Amino acid sequence: MTKPLLPFVLLSLLSLPAQAHLLKVFAYAAGERVEGNVYFAGGDPAGDANIRLLDARGASLAEARSDATGQFSLALASGGTSIQADTGDGHVAHWALSPQGASTPAEGQRSAASDLERQIESAVARQLAPLRLELQQHAARARLSDVLGGLGTLLGIAGALLWWRSRRPQP
Secondary structure (H helix, E strand, O other): OHHHHHHHHHHHHHOOOOOOOOEEEEEEEEOOEEEEEEEEOOOOEOOOOEEEEEOOOOOEEEEEEOOOOOEEEEEOOOOOOEEEEEOOOOOEEEEEOOOOOOOOOOHHHOOHHHHHHHHHHHHHHHHHHHHHHHHHHHHHOOOHHHHHHHHHHHHHHHHHHHHHHHHOOOO
16 A cells, blocks of 8 residues: 555655746835846846836836846835836746835935935945845855755655665565
């Protein structure tokens, strides 16, 4: 009874979720715009993806399309809390935007210091964006240690099954 089930049990242990086409999105606020990149797991760009800026309820505030390299830019609307990227073939990714400074002065009350602060924040965001994107893409890739760990797990399971089988009394 257990012998016919063993191949199915082993196959179910070996099946992993498919992430070859896992869509990822990276976005950041740069001044009055939201800029970012859409890509598949492994780093391939997702060109011509529909990008939407969403509010807390999920309503669309602004839309754009990514270019051939997966990059996009759209106007930052008030109340925008997340980005949704959709390639149209079932791949959808979300990115939560970090909250902007709550102490933004009213339009008529902007001083030279607040304008300078906004310019500095925008310049720093532009300089840090490639580093943040590279870190996120690096974290999404499977490393050699991940592959070796998976192989070690499989060998350990096979060894445990062989040990268990050798302990059974032989007829």
